[in-house]
Amino acid sequence: DAKTTQPNSMESNEEEPVHLPCNHSTISGTDYIHWYRQLPSQGPEYVIHGLTSNVNNRMASLAIAEDRKSSTLILHRATLRDAAVYYCILRGNTGTASKLTFGTGTRLQVTL
């Protein structure tokens, strides 16, 4: 499975933007970049995904480098409810590659 590398933890002030980086230098041409987050005591929750172009949804934005070897999840205004572990995952398009392989993620702390 292609691997991703994320910082163990990050901190942000409430109402500030947050940029969560992810490196995936071994990404293949058919791998999608997925982000999930896990709030305390809950199951993982889908955030966003993309292939090549930047993506926006109501939760976040995903900026993908031109060479696709890195990406950044952007929370435009962090709130206390965004405190969670954020997982960057590469997901293939066929067969067993379509399963999600979670790493250790980035623990985001949001403070007042």
Place this chain on the structure above:
Amino acid sequence: GAGVSQSPRYKVTKRGQDVALRCDPISGHVSLYWYRQALGQGPEFLTYFNYEAQQDKSGLPNDRFSAERPEGSISTLTIQRTEQRDSAMYRCASSLRPRGTNSPLHFGNGTRLTVT
């Protein structure tokens, strides 16, 4: 609509007993995944199904673990002769389509298994 439902929420069992964990996916979802999560760690893949067919069981730790989804809906993860190291949160997820790049996984709240 209802999300992914898992039962029981908590299961305490004695070492050596068999346990069966149930997952009821979102109606109409084709793919179903089982994960295990230790405290402070990310979810670890166990196995997954498309419809009733088990596609990948490479994550099952040993032959005490098995899973089935006989009618392509509800799934059961069975652990035989439980050991203390099996204690963890067991999570189930489902997705609408089998080739899931545009089909996110929806996770249940999990079953917390404690083996004493």
